[in-house]
Amino acid sequence: MSSKAPPSQSQGAAKDETSTVLRRLLLSDGRTHWKGYALAFVFMGLMGACTALLAYLMRDAVNAIFVAPTPQAVWAVSGAVMLLSIVKGASAYGQSITMARVGNRIVADNQKRAFDQILLQDASYFAKHHTAEITGRFSAGANGARGALDLIITSIGRDALSLIMLATVAIVQDPFLAVIALVVMPTAVVGTRKLIKKTKSLFTSGFRSGVQLSSIAMEAIQGVRTVKAYTLEPVMRERTHKFIDDVEANSNRLVRTQAKSSPLMETLGGLAIGGVVLYAGYNVIELGRSPGQFFSVLTALLLAYEPAKRLARMHVDLASHVMGARMLFELLDAPSPDRDAPGVPALPRPRGRVEFREVVFGYRPGESVLRGLDLVAEPGQTTALVGQSGGGKTTIINLIERFYDPQGGAVLIDDIDARSVTRSSVRANVALVSQDVYLFSGTVKDNIGFGRPGATDEEIIAAARAAHAHDFIMGFENGYDTPVGEHGAQLSGGQRQRIAIARAFLKNAPILLLDEATAALDSESEALVQRALNELQHQRTTIVIAHRLQTVVRAHKICVVEHGRVVEHGTHDELIARRGRYYGFYFAQFAHEQKQQEGAEGSADAPVDNLGETDDARLHA
Numbered sequence: 001m002s003s004k005a006p007p008s009q010s011q012g013a014a015k016d017e018t019s020t021v022l023r024r025l026l027l028s029d030g031r032t033h034w035k036g037y038a039l040a041f042v043f044m045g046l047m048g049a050c051t052a053l054l055a056y057l058m059r060d061a062v063n064a065i066f067v068a069p070t071p072q073a074v075w076a077v078s079g080a081v082m083l084l085s086i087v088k089g090a091s092a093y094g095q096s097i098t099m100a101r102v103g104n105r106i107v108a109d110n111q112k113r114a115f116d117q118i119l120l121q122d123a124s125y126f127a128k129h130h131t132a133e134i135t136g137r138f139s140a141g142a143n144g145a146r147g148a149l150d151l152i153i154t155s156i157g158r159d160a161l162s163l164i165m166l167a168t169v170a171i172v173q174d175p176f177l178a179v180i181a182l183v184v185m186p187t188a189v190v191g192t193r194k195l196i197k198k199t200k201s202l203f204t205s206g207f208r209s210g211v212q213l214s215s216i217a218m219e220a221i222q223g224v225r226t227v228k229a230y231t232l233e234p235v236m237r238e239r240t241h242k243f244i245d246d247v248e249a250n251s252n253r254l255v256r257t258q259a260k261s262s263p264l265m266e267t268l269g270g271l272a273i274g275g276v277v278l279y280a281g282y283n284v285i286e287l288g289r290s291p292g293q294f295f296s297v298l299t300a301l302l303l304a305y306e307p308a309k310r311l312a313r314m315h316v317d318l319a320s321h322v323m324g325a326r327m328l329f330e331l332l333d334a335p336s337p338d339r340d341a342p343g344v345p346a347l348p349r350p351r352g353r354v355e356f357r358e359v360v361f362g363y364r365p366g367e368s369v370l371r372g373l374d375l376v377a378e379p380g381q382t383t384a385l386v387g388q389s390g391g392g393k394t395t396i397i398n399l400i401e402r403f404y405d406p407q408g409g410a411v412l413i414d415d416i417d418a419r420s421v422t423r424s425s426v427r428a429n430v431a432l433v434s435q436d437v438y439l440f441s442g443t444v445k446d447n448i449g450f451g452r453p454g455a456t457d458e459e460i461i462a463a464a465r466a467a468h469a470h471d472f473i474m475g476f477e478n479g480y481d482t483p484v485g486e487h488g489a490q491l492s493g494g495q496r497q498r499i500a501i502a503r504a505f506l507k508n509a510p511i512l513l514l515d516e517a518t519a520a521l522d523s524e525s526e527a528l529v530q531r532a533l534n535e536l537q538h539q540r541t542t543i544v545i546a547h548r549l550q551t552v553v554r555a556h557k558i559c560v561v562e563h564g565r566v567v568e569h570g571t572h573d574e575l576i577a578r579r580g581r582y583y584g585f586y587f588a589q590f591a592h593e594q595k596q597q598e599g600a601e602g603s604a605d606a607p608v609d610n611l612g613e614t615d616d617a618r619l620h621a
């Protein structure tokens with residue numbers, strides 16, 4: 001199947017797209033900042049007028065010096081030239097300051113809008129799009145919007161205005177000479193259409209390779225421990241260098257394409273000036289006319305050269321900005337699935353009963369992960385989810401947090417369908433502590449404080465004490481003001497966990513979700529974290545995912561989740577007595593741990609805590 005549209009159609013579409021993007025930019029950011037742009041326009045008009053007057057004065061300057069030398073005239077002309085230059089310089093300053101301020105504001109506004117929109121995306125969006133692509137759109141988009149508006153305003157305000165005024169000077173001085181100048185401009189614009197198309201496609205492929213480059217560089221940096229541990233440096237270097245080369249080659253192609261409009265202008269400009277010299281020479285030498293006129297037109301032409309060149313390639317330069325702005329609009333126009341419908345009430349603080357009623361859910365169409373799952377977690381009790389890997393335990397947690405909504409059945413909190421209340425009110429009543437603790441750059445205090453923005457220092461310290469984190473925090477030289485490093489890199493796994501638990505203490509939500517919170521810790525850290533967790537669970541509805549069954553034997557209820565259903569539930573003793581799936585898991589794990597303790601060869605590599613890897617035959621032994 002060919003993806004290429006017929007040339008005329010695609011050209012039409014590209015033109016349409018450009019004008020749609022520009023219209024939208026002018027009506028949104030352009031309209032918002034019209035006062036700033038109007039001021040910049042005034043400065044640009046002044047600059048154009050000064051430029052034109054300078055060209056005009058060339059006639060009097062030449063005549064006052066060479067044709068009929070008069071000291072007073074020379075003084076007058078040079079004074080006027082100086083004055084005009086001062087006004088022009090001041091206007092140029094005013095114009096660039098105004099444009100920069102407006103431009104920076106547009107970038108800032110659009111980045112805010114884009115970021116807010118990113119936050120309104122749901123978990124599936126982040127699963128589909130790489131972080132580098134999202135951040136790339138975020139910055140390229142905002143800068144594209146600014147660049148496109150900048151270019152249009154300066155092209156019209158500065159270049160077109162200067163050009164018109166200079167053309168007027170040329171016409172006033174010598175209409176015939178002016179005609180030569182006026183022929184140049186439109187001719188120079190012809191032939192840029194192809195360049196525009198090429199620029200757009202190069203911009204898009206450049207953006208793509210840029211995103212790929214940032215993503216692999218980002219991954220290599222974030223996963224630097226794995227890279228070093230597996231001596232993957234050469235592989236990473238090769239992959240990254242290849243993308244860097246691609247980006248470089250693409251940038252060179254883009255510059256070459258955009259620069260192609262210059263030689264055209266260069267040639268035409270030269271021809272025009274040559275023509276003017278010939279005509280003027282004939283007039284002065286053969287017909288005895290004053291050279292002042294000729295110099296004035298020549299100056300006007302020379303001064304018109306740069307703005308004309310910029311105008312001639314404006315369309316080509318605009319193309320990449322338009323593509324950037326389009327990316328921004330695509331992001332801003334994306335649906336906001338994580339936004340609540342207007343008028344949806346908030347969930348009142350619940351007692352914390354969580355019920356899954358025949359819940360059906362899949363991440364991808366046609367692939368059910370939860371298949372009519374029923375589950376009840378009673379208020380104030382601990383309910384453990386155990387079962388094979390991929391059975392759907394984390395998915396259950398994702399649905400309670402409303403990271404996703406079920407496609408069938410309902411998740412109820414105190415008998416209220418979670419979909420009928422705002423997402424933020426559901427999340428405000430749920431605290432999640434998982435194996436991968438995410439710490440933000442900032443201090444220990446900031447990170448605990450995220451549990452409840454606005455909490456006082458005393459409350460933060462109390463939460464840290466409850467999480468058995470206070471002592472190690474006070475052991476740091478700067479105590480609570482110690483920076484945690486990127487992603488908490490300056491803390492140990494157990495310390496990060498306890499900060500996360502302190503955050504959950506501070507949040508004080510009635511529902512607590514623990515997703516294998518102690519799985520990654522050594523036994524010493526685990527004991528401390530477990531103590532903190534036990535205290536955190538007190539009087540809260542706790543749903544805990546655990547692969548290490550020892551950690552959940554005291555749970556009020558244990559549910560075995562398999563293939564998206566609860567296949568067995570009860571207390572540890574009940575399930576052991578039943579001799580079903582749980583019984584098999586438990587004894588297989590118990591036997592495995594004992595074997596490990598005895599130092600049995602070969603068993604150390606087998607996963608202790610991953611029920612999915614356990615042999616079924618052994619389970620039922």
Ligand SMILES: Nc1ncnc2c1ncn2[C@@H]1O[C@H](COP(=O)(O)OP(=O)(O)OP(=O)(O)O)[C@@H](O)[C@H]1O
Binds near residue numbers: 387389390392393
């Ligand atoms: N974002 C996602 N997109 C598509 N499929 C997903 C996504 N997250 C999970 N899955 C799939 O859903 C199924 C259930 O995953 P889930 O993480 O809930 O299992 P789990 O019981 O928690 O497993 P484990 O014990 O290994 O953590 C798996 O088959 C997994 O591949």
